Amino acid sequence: MQTNLTEKATALFVSLMCAIMLSPAWALASETAAMVPDVPAAGDPGWWKWPVILLVVTFVMGIIAVLGGVGGGVLFVPIISGFFPFHLDFVRGAGLLVALSGALAAGPGLLKANLASLRLAIPVALIAATMAIVGAMVGLALPTHIVQLALGGTILGIVVIMLTAKKSAVPDVPAADNLSSALRICGIYHDQAMKQDINWKIHRTIPGLATFIIIGFMAGMFGLGAGWANVPVLNLMMGAPLKISVATSKFLLSITDTSAAWIYMNKGCVIPMMVVPSLIGIMLGSFVGVRLLKVAKPTFIRWMVIAILGFAGLKAMHKGLTVMGII
Amino acid sequence: MSELTKEATEEQVLYANILEKGMFFGLISMIVTFALYVFGIMPAVVPVGEIANYWNMPVDQYLAAINDNFLHMEHAPTGWAWLGLLGNGDFLNFLPVAILAGITILCYAAIVPGLFKRNDKAMGAMALATAIVLFLAASGIVGGGGH
Secondary structure, three states: OHHHHHHHHHHHHHHHHHHHHHOHHHHHHHHHHHOOOOOOOOOOOOOOHHHHHHHHHHHHHHHHHHHHOOOHHHHHHHHHHHHOOOOHHHHHHHHHHHHHHHHHHHHHHHHHOOOOOHHHHHHHHHHHHHHHHHHHHHHHHOOHHHHHHHHHHHHHHHHHHHHHOOOOOOOOOOOOOHHHHHOOOEEEEEEOOOOEEEEEEOOOHHHHHHHHHHHHHHHHHHOOOOHHHHHHHHHHHOOOOHHHHHHHHHHHHHHHHHHHHHHHHHOOOOOHHHHHHHHHHHHHHHHHHHHHOOOOOHHHHHHHHHHHHHHHHHHHHHHHHHHOOOO | OOOOOOOOOHHHHHHHHHHHHHHHHHHHHHHHHHHHHHOOOOOOOOOOOOHHHOOOOOHHHHHHHHHHHHHOOOOOOOHHHHHHHOOOHHHHOHHHHHHHHHHHHHHHHHHHHHHHHOOOHHHHHHHHHHHHHHHHHHHOOOOOOOO
16 A cells, blocks of 8 residues: 555656656747857856756656666756757766766676676777767767757657667577687676576677767767667677676766767866756766665656657757758 | 686776776765855856856857956867866866766776786777777867867
């Protein structure tokens, strides 16, 4: 009885937060902010409202990200760029730092537990980190409306991946390929749920690594993090067990996002008044989200995340097309 | 060749330990430097009450505007120019960001010698290459911004 009530309260809370984030009021806020004159006015006594709203929204985002099983970066960039007054350049920089901080916080534990595999991460990270630099440079060189349009398309693509991608707890890998054998990319971990040791290896290493050319590029270009793409490639394409894929993906973000974050930082795309409230909000939200995970209904939350991303993706495309004069 | 075990390898544990220390140091520094900035304990280049007038601009326009209105430097503050502005609360906050973004380079640099020592040449070479890529990105040599 009490569990039911808690579940309902959790669902109501998350629904309410999602509804607030989907509200047209946010769209109005961003349109209003877009009309701020280019010539700076004198000090605004209400300057603190946006950092505070950012803190609250990223707190909610942190909860939803944990419950929905997605990274903070993939929610942060489309939502904050779509509904806040900050320019996309700064949102992408902050998005990378949000994803980076989450990965840095999770990385040590995952490595020590031998769930994140350093041997699997090293070749992938070399490709993804290099391409993230290229992506960041291209993203900062392109006109904002083009990036916004491409971001919208990418977010909608992520929605499709979330709707269609399957997962395999322990994929069947009949034999490791030559490259992964030579690099000794394999391991053993103890699966507590299955109560057994899982001996894993990978295959299709070359096509898998080639896919990270695109993933790294997109991570750098949009500041999204890339867990949404890392996990299906590591798990379904290369055959790593799901737990190893999820953990290695999270750890990989700490390397991929590091390279892109430096590009954004060196270009000046860091505004502490945006970055710090976002990091604090996401991290506090994640702590709460982990506790709510016990009582929340993951399927319901996942649909909510898909709805939010779908709306944010359409909003980003709308913004890009409006500037181009197409709509 | 080392035998497979359930335990993390020596390099993996070394990497994790450095990452953990750097992450905690970076996050604590971030909270401290932000408090110094937002509570006005340190002066800021762009007063906190005026930053909202700039964050809706593209980055090039933003940098030019804060340079024209506050800094009056020869070039807009890109690359590592923030090091020279650490006496200001807003630019002091770049320090923890640099720590968080820099710790992975240190982790890679730490594991490379061990990998080569154990004759794990391919992994050692890839780890070294990644460390160089990250270093080039950080230096501003790749991607611009460094001067």
